[in-house]
Amino acid sequence: MPRQLWSFLALLLGALRDLAPIILVIGFFQVIVLQQPLPDPVPIIVGLVLVLLGLALFIQGLEMGLFPLGESMAHAFADKGSLFWLLAFSFALGFGTTVAEPALIAVAGEAAAAVAEAGLIDPDPESRETYALGLRYTVAVAVGLAILVGVFRIIKGWPVQILIIGGYLVVVALTFIAPPEIVGVAYDSGGVTTSTITVPLVTALGVGLASTLGGRNPLIDGFGLIAFASLTPMMFVMLYGLLY
């Protein structure tokens, strides 16, 4: 037990180092720039202890649970050898992790408000809700397709830059024809879709696949899935804005 305790202490120390910059920044701006007194220290200290414990636990859990899980599923799919089921799994993973993502629900609501303000849809709550829901499903389908295409790329060994840069060119082209009100939302939607639990899982899946298949370099072929997952939502949200 003591050995595990020591390794957890090391994780806590690492978490403290990760957090130090935020504490310094907030302290500096609060005291020096804004010249406000520090608020009640008790919740701050309790909160910081919780953050430290949480970060250490999360990293411990990554190494024990999420990473091995993603890799073992990649190996199992490679063993099974069915391209259809692997791609079905990829789509389901992308779609399922995105559709209920709280950050996306928030952004979809704001987008509906922005579009209603611009007069593109009726401002009543009902049509705004329909718009937001449609947007959420659009983004979820986009992320599902992104993981699907990304996994297919790993299997084929295609270079990632051709697909991603091609995708960016499409995004730029769409920017000129999409309604301007939706463009900012579309750009931001790429960033909000990849949650803290999805990222390690998807990364482990990609690296696991690249190291199981012969002739692939895990560094070159294994990464890139997240990039697809943040590219396609931009495209699909602008298309949604165009067609809706």
Next chain:
Amino acid sequence: MPVLIQLVDTLWTTILDVAPILLILVLFQVLVLRQKVPHLRRMILGFIYVVLGLDLFLVGLEMALFPLGEIMARQLTDPAMVGAGDGGAAAGLAGLDWRDYLWVYAFAAAVGFSTTIAEPALIAVSLKVNEVSGGSVRAWGLRVAVAVGVAFGVSLGALRIVTGWPLPLLIVIGYGIVIVQTVFAPRQIIPLAYDSGGVTTSTVTVPLVTALGLGLATNIPGRSPLIDGFGLIALASLFPMITVMGYAQLGALLARRAARRQAREDS
């Protein structure tokens, strides 16, 4: 104990957030793969750690840092604070120009950098990279490179809200730089650099950066928080690609220099 209530509340939302992922994993495992999972108990324990850890992390941030950070974002963007230095407040808002917001850009950069260093998803990816590359891409170096990119992106985003520059123009220029760098950067860093764009903006960064954007767009005349408040996240996920490739290019350049010097000393 309000802390306990908040912990249980957040735990519930975290579980709801994880539920679809878990459902998909279990369905495919049971119906399609039908293989025994190695170290199943350890894995389940790890999953529980991840959910609990995220719960504690979020509640702690909510208690200790977010309220303060959000209040600060609002105070810094407040016209009285912005113009306080040189009597600009007396001149009224219309008399302010982009130079009066220097503290806002500094705050944007500092918040972008420091929240990215603490971002759990980025820690996960950098651990994996360290492992896969056999230590040739260092976890800490990657994280600092990404954080510098986010700092620059958020700061530029704040400048954009103040000056009213069009977002698409900045994005297109950024992509242009990314494309040029892709041609010259070491090949094995490229997928990773592209990934780091999407990884950076989650649990810690988004709430604080959004608060800053809303504060700026609300306080600056002629800006609508609904339309101009967006775009900070987009810039924050664009610039890490540039800085990560730049970091690798710098490393390659230094290695070439060292090799050349070595060769000269040998001869």
